[in-house]
Amino acid sequence: MPNKITFCLTAIFTLSAAVAAMRLRNPVHCALSAALAFAGLAVAFLGLDAEFIGFAQILVYVGAISILTIFTVLLTRGSEVEQRAAIFSRSWITGIAITIGVTGAILLPVFSSSLSFKTAPVAASAPVQSIGNELMTRYLLPLEVMGLLLTAALVGAVVIAMSDAPDKKRLVVPASVGRASVTGFSSEVLPAKAGTTNQRELTTV
Amino acid sequence: MKEVACKSTWPHGRHALDSLMTMLDQIFVTIKQWLLTFIPENLHPIGSALLSIVAIISVFGTAFALTTILERKGLGRIQNRYGPNRVGPCGFLQPIADAVKMLTKEDIVPYAADKVLHYLAPIVLTVPIWLAFAVLPFGRNMSAIDLDAGIVFFFAAGSASELAVFMAGWSSHNKYSLIGAMRGIAQMISYEVPLVLSTIPVLMLSGTLNLNEIVNAQSGFAFGVGKWNVLTPWGAAGFLLFMIAATAESNRAPFDLPEGESEIIAGYLTEYSGFKYALFFLGEYLGLFAVTGLAVTLFLGGWNAPLAFLSVLPSWFWFFAKFGALIAVFIWARGTVPRLRFDQLLNFAWKFLVPLAVVNLVVAGIWHFASVSWPAPSLSRPLEYLETVAPRWLACAGLFFAAYEILGRVLSLKRAPRTYRYAE
Amino acid sequence: MTPLSYYLGLSGLLFAVGFAGAVTRRNAVIVLLGIEFMLNAANMNFIAFWRYGVSGTAPTGIMVVIFSIAIAAAEAAVGLALIIAVYRHRQTTQLEQIDSLKG
Numbered sequence: 001m002p003n004k005i006t007f008c009l010t011a012i013f014t015l016s017a018a019v020a021a022m023r024l025r026n027p028v029h030c031a032l033s034a035a036l037a038f039a040g041l042a043v044a045f046l047g048l049d050a051e052f053i054g055f056a057q058i059l060v061y062v063g064a065i066s067i068l069t070i071f072t073v074l075l076t077r078g079s080e081v082e083q084r085a086a087i088f089s090r091s092w093i094t095g096i097a098i099t100i101g102v103t104g105a106i107l108l109p110v111f112s113s114s115l116s117f118k119t120a121p122v123a124a125s126a127p128v129q130s131i132g133n134e135l136m137t138r139y140l141l142p143l144e145v146m147g148l149l150l151t152a153a154l155v156g157a158v159v160i161a162m163s164d165a166p167d168k169k170r171l172v173v174p175a176s177v178g179r180a181s182v183t184g185f186s187s188e189v190l191p192a193k194a195g196t197t198n199q200r201e202l203t204t205v
Numbered sequence: 206m207k208e209v210a211c212k213s214t215w216p217h218g219r220h221a222l223d224s225l226m227t228m229l230d231q232i233f234v235t236i237k238q239w240l241l242t243f244i245p246e247n248l249h250p251i252g253s254a255l256l257s258i259v260a261i262i263s264v265f266g267t268a269f270a271l272t273t274i275l276e277r278k279g280l281g282r283i284q285n286r287y288g289p290n291r292v293g294p295c296g297f298l299q300p301i302a303d304a305v306k307m308l309t310k311e312d313i314v315p316y317a318a319d320k321v322l323h324y325l326a327p328i329v330l331t332v333p334i335w336l337a338f339a340v341l342p343f344g345r346n347m348s349a350i351d352l353d354a355g356i357v358f359f360f361a362a363g364s365a366s367e368l369a370v371f372m373a374g375w376s377s378h379n380k381y382s383l384i385g386a387m388r389g390i391a392q393m394i395s396y397e398v399p400l401v402l403s404t405i406p407v408l409m410l411s412g413t414l415n416l417n418e419i420v421n422a423q424s425g426f427a428f429g430v431g432k433w434n435v436l437t438p439w440g441a442a443g444f445l446l447f448m449i450a451a452t453a454e455s456n457r458a459p460f461d462l463p464e465g466e467s468e469i470i471a472g473y474l475t476e477y478s479g480f481k482y483a484l485f486f487l488g489e490y491l492g493l494f495a496v497t498g499l500a501v502t503l504f505l506g507g508w509n510a511p512l513a514f515l516s517v518l519p520s521w522f523w524f525f526a527k528f529g530a531l532i533a534v535f536i537w538a539r540g541t542v543p544r545l546r547f548d549q550l551l552n553f554a555w556k557f558l559v560p561l562a563v564v565n566l567v568v569a570g571i572w573h574f575a576s577v578s579w580p581a582p583s584l585s586r587p588l589e590y591l592e593t594v595a596p597r598w599l600a601c602a603g604l605f606f607a608a609y610e611i612l613g614r615v616l617s618l619k620r621a622p623r624t625y626r627y628a629e
Numbered sequence: 630m631t632p633l634s635y636y637l638g639l640s641g642l643l644f645a646v647g648f649a650g651a652v653t654r655r656n657a658v659i660v661l662l663g664i665e666f667m668l669n670a671a672n673m674n675f676i677a678f679w680r681y682g683v684s685g686t687a688p689t690g691i692m693v694v695i696f697s698i699a700i701a702a703a704e705a706a707v708g709l710a711l712i713i714a715v716y717r718h719r720q721t722t723q724l725e726q727i728d729s730l731k732g
Binding site: 003004007008011014015018019021022023027030031034037038041044045048049050052053056057060061064065068069071072073075076077091094095096098099100101102103106107110111115116117118119120122124126130131134135138139142146149150152153154156157158160161163164 | 630631632633634635636637638639641642643644645646647648649650652653654656658659661662663665666669672673676677679680681682683686687688690691692694695696698699700701702703704705706707709710711712713714716717722
């Protein structure tokens with residue numbers, strides 16, 4: 001990044017969003033702060049002149065993974081908050097201890113090498129042409145494998161998350177309304193079963 | 206930013222008229238550089254960015270106001286009535302009345318709503334969309350930023366604003382808002398796939414992700430008609446797919462079920478009033494403008510004139526003329542086509558548009574390799590040119606049309622005939 | 630210019646935060662978010678090392694990060710589908726209650 005101040009601001013923003021994502025009680029708030037943290041990281045990537053990666057990070061992480069996470073939180077009734085006593089409870093201290101431990105374990109070896117104290121970045125440029133070129137020549141096999149992996153993940157995710165019930169189009173009509181008052185639908189009209197929750201109806205919407 | 210020279214196409218080289226037209230074409234660039242001389246040297250990057258921002262906000266803010274009134278009058282005429290016609294001459298000061306109303310309305314926040322998210326949602330919607338305007342080339346040398354990966358930036362900015370729909374729906378603590386929000390997000394992420402896939406042939410055949418370069422690749426004239434991407438089979442198909450996906454991305458009719466007034470009250474916008482609602486409204490229209498601008502850039506030749514002798518008119522005039530024409534098409538579609546049901550909407554995206562977009566990719570590949578293996582001779586020999594180009598056209602257009610027909614027939618096989626039950 | 634060690638510090642801290650969250654939280658979705666943070670921290674490392682020319686000027690760092698982002702997306706999709714499927718059977722996402730293979 002051009003100067004240390006912009007980097008420090010970005011880093012503080014990203015880290016606080018990440019900590020908030022891991023500590024907030026409401027899972028929806030967690031997912032949204034995680035989206036903020038991903039965006040902060042994208043800004044850091046842009047500061048490192050990795051344009052394509054920065055935009056791809058926003059497109060994939062903020063635009064897709066965050067939305068997937070939020071959908072999952074909604075579909076699994078995650079709005080029920082976890083029961084926790086106070087902010088400075090034992091799990092908070094556990095979290096801080098783990099963070100310090102892991103940071104120490106990672107950064108001690110990193111900072112003991114002289115390689116990590118470079119200050120002058122080379123004039124690295126990654127025009128999209130060169131990325132495309134590399135993808136099609138040197139990284140062709142990983143590209144094809146990635147295509148296969150993404151297809152498998154797509155199909156697999158759909159199959160796993162598909163509901164086991166047979167796929168009838170259901171219209172939820174309260175039993176009191178009766179069947180005769182609904183016309184013009186080619187799908188079956190079933191009165192609402194007593195045991196189904198609202199949540200399940202949401203998934204067929 | 207690479208400066209593009211203004212090619213003179215005036216046949217007899219009248220230099221005075223040429224220089225006048227060039228000056229008119231670059232008038233905004235000149236004004237901006239003149240304004241920059243008042244700012245000290247080291248603040249030039251920030252000053253340049255600020256001037257571009259002011260220009261974009263003023264132009265597209267005015268466009269928003271004009272579009273609201275034109276849409277209401279246009280829809281009114283389609284529905285055999287006058288639109289608003291009281292407030293100014295023929296009702297054209299209606300946006301000002303609307304603005305006054307929105308600003309003075311009471312801002313009601315539900316008691317159980319999540320206050321922070323409820324407040325932030327309109328902002329999260331609008332800000333990334335303003336960002337997306339920065340890469341669009343509005344005229345020759347007239348894009349705010351010249352990015353190497355311009356299109357990826359555009360789509361990233363567009364997808365960042367989808368979280369706002371969820372934030373609005375969830376924070377309102379209202380089941381209709383939540384259902385509307387979930388439908389809205391499902392629709393937006395489903396239609397992102399054909400949107401991006403339909404632009405890939407353009408990127409493939411222009412060889413670059415830079416929007417200025419894509420517009421430059423569409424300059425030049427063949428038989429007096431511009432070499433726009435929409436005049437090729439893959440371009441026409443891509444343009445149609447892009448327009449349909451863009452309509453769905455901006456939640457416009459016929460894809461506006463998440464905010465359809467008769468179905469779900471106002472969907473995720475139910476609990477918003479006053480200025481926040483105005484911001485949502487603004488954000489939606491701005492999203493529409495952004496994808497329209499991208500459609501003009503990618504498929505309709507950007508700021509290039511359609512016919513050779515018309516390139517005396519300034520480049521920014523042509524951009525906004527095409528832009529206005531596409532907005533008129535959107536308004537027309539809103540007034541004419543009925544709304545799609547939600548499962549029909551998602552089926553349409555995943556089972557129809559995505560396979561067609563993939564077939565379009567194949568068609569574009571065939572076109573490219575056919576044009577490389579059998580290059581078209583120069584345009585001075587029209588008959589030979591047609592002989593070389595026509596088989597290409599027939600093959601590519603035929604392939605796409607065959608895919609469209611087959612897909613349409615296969616998908617409509619599964620629909621059972623309608624059964625009607627009547628009240629006794 | 631900021632030295633390389635600042636970026637490595639950021640990625641180390643981010644990894645640690647993600648790890649702490651993944652280990653201590655009980656909601657399965659938040660654990661997945663922690664895993665995503667760890668992946669992002671590794672990506673940050675790759676880009677920082679690429680930019681500071683630790684291994685020449687080839688865009689190797691960028692290519693690895695492209696594949697890493699794609700893999701992370703695929704893994705998140707499948708992981709979230711699994712969480713939804715488990716929720717359908719156990720009616721809970723609290724990891725303490727999904728601890729038996731029976732059912």
